Amino acid sequence: MQYTTLGKTGLQVGVAGLGCGGFSQLGQATGKSEAQSIALVQQAIDLGVNFVDTARNYRTEAIVGKALKGRNRDELVISTKTTVANGTARKPPAQVVRELEASLQAMDLTSVEVFHLHGVPPGVYDYAVREVVPVLLREREKGKFHFLGITEVPPKDAHHQTLQRAVREDCFDVVMPAFHLMHQSAREKIFKHTLAKEIGVLNMFAVRLLFSQPGRLNRVVKQLADEGKLPVWLAETDNPLGFLIHPGGAHTVIDAAYRYCRHEPGTNVILFGTSSSAHMRSNIDSILSGTLPEADLRRIDDLFGALVDVGLDAPGQPSSR
Numbered sequence: 001m002q003y004t005t006l007g008k009t010g011l012q013v014g015v016a017g018l019g020c021g022g023f024s025q026l027g028q029a030t031g032k033s034e035a036q037s038i039a040l041v042q043q044a045i046d047l048g049v050n051f052v053d054t055a056r057n058y059r060t061e062a063i064v065g066k067a068l069k070g071r072n073r074d075e076l077v078i079s080t081k082t083t084v085a086n087g088t089a090r091k092p093p094a095q096v097v098r099e100l101e102a103s104l105q106a107m108d109l110t111s112v113e114v115f116h117l118h119g120v121p122p123g124v125y126d127y128a129v130r131e132v133v134p135v136l137l138r139e140r141e142k143g144k145f146h147f148l149g150i151t152e153v154p155p156k157d158a159h160h161q162t163l164q165r166a167v168r169e170d171c172f173d174v175v176m177p178a179f180h181l182m183h184q185s186a187r188e189k190i191f192k193h194t195l196a197k198e199i200g201v202l203n204m205f206a207v208r209l210l211f212s213q214p215g216r217l218n219r220v221v222k223q224l225a226d227e228g229k230l231p232v233w234l235a236e237t238d239n240p241l242g243f244l245i246h247p248g249g250a251h252t253v254i255d256a257a258y259r260y261c262r263h264e265p266g267t268n269v270i271l272f273g274t275s276s277s278a279h280m281r282s283n284i285d286s287i288l289s290g291t292l293p294e295a296d297l298r299r300i301d302d303l304f305g306a307l308v309d310v311g312l313d314a315p316g317q318p319s320s321r
């Protein structure tokens with residue numbers, strides 16, 4: 001593993017971080033047993049992963065807690081989160097505190113390193129900062145968590161309205177934006193500020209479904225070509241990102257997608273979620289691999305640099321997993 005500093009938190013974190021949500025939820029969304037999911041977390045730790053991101057909504061906190069038994073807690077950075085609203089109904093701050101306590105109880109921990117406000121829509125942001133954050137900071141003083149984070153809802157907030165405001169506050173130590181090789185807007189809108197203020201960045205959506213689900217990339221590229229946002233020839237190739245795969249370049253599209261995010265100045269931890277032990281190994285290998293060749297990076301930027309809101313939606317799926 002390669003380790004880096006998570007912004008002003010000073011935490012030393014592996015650059016490949018295990019996401020316990022997404023569409024895999026450690027295999028809980030794909031039919032794996034609890035024991036298999038626990039084994040996945042343990043495999044990640046054995047491979048040097050020390051950053052584990054879960055959430056109350058993922059229903060994987062108890063699995064994470066069981067996987068941590070017998071491990072050196074001091075070497076692990078645990079991140080969890082809860083929402084501040086159910087749809088348009090705002091949660092009273094006391095409820096958010098109860099959910100933080102329930103998360104700790106589920107993991108059988110006395111504290112976590114990072115606690116996030118989970119998937120805060122732009123319309124709820126003011127409420128979150130004015131009403132919930134002050135109450136949570138009192139819980140931080142009691143030692144229930146060490147650093148406060150906030151995550152966005154990519155399908156509903158493609159322009160990072162929530163995080164653009166969050167990076168201008170002083171209360172957030174860590175943010176979690178969506179960033180990938182066909183949705184690069186966080187570079188200007190978020191990373192410029194996080195770098196200047198030393199706010200830690202957890203990168204979600206490096207791969208998600210766009211680069212992992214067969215056929216999805218081709219459908220998305222065709223639609224963008226039909227809308228005049230990508231050249232038609234790209235939509236006519238079997239693999240629109242095939243130009244990245246060559247000796248000296250990436251091995252696969254997924255390899256390219258993880259490496260692109262890993263070497264973006266401004267990202268600290270690249271989150272990957274999986275239900276597969278083999279995928280875990282190859283994802284960590286990719287995240288630990290070198291930068292893509294300069295010519296490929298230029299081509300990615302020429303083709304995709306202006307795109308926004310690509311590959312963020314997943315019809316029928318909750319958007320803040």
Ligand SMILES: NC(=O)c1ccc[n+]([C@@H]2O[C@H](COP(=O)([O-])OP(=O)(O)OC[C@H]3O[C@@H](n4cnc5c(N)ncnc54)[C@H](OP(=O)(O)O)[C@@H]3O)[C@@H](O)[C@H]2O)c1
Pocket residue numbers: 018019020021022023024030053054118119151152153154176203204205206207208209212254271272273274275276278279280282283319320321
């Ligand atoms: N608003 C929020 O706070 C929020 C929202 C979304 C995500 N997150 C966090 O970010 C983490 C990552 O989530 P994500 O949405 O970026 O997506 P992800 O969970 O990393 O999605 C990856 C998808 O690609 C598949 N996959 C992974 N590695 C693969 C490989 N090597 N080959 C083929 N398929 C592969 C996985 O399925 P397999 O099981 O088959 O590997 C999974 O369906 C989450 O776990 C969560 O911690 C936070």
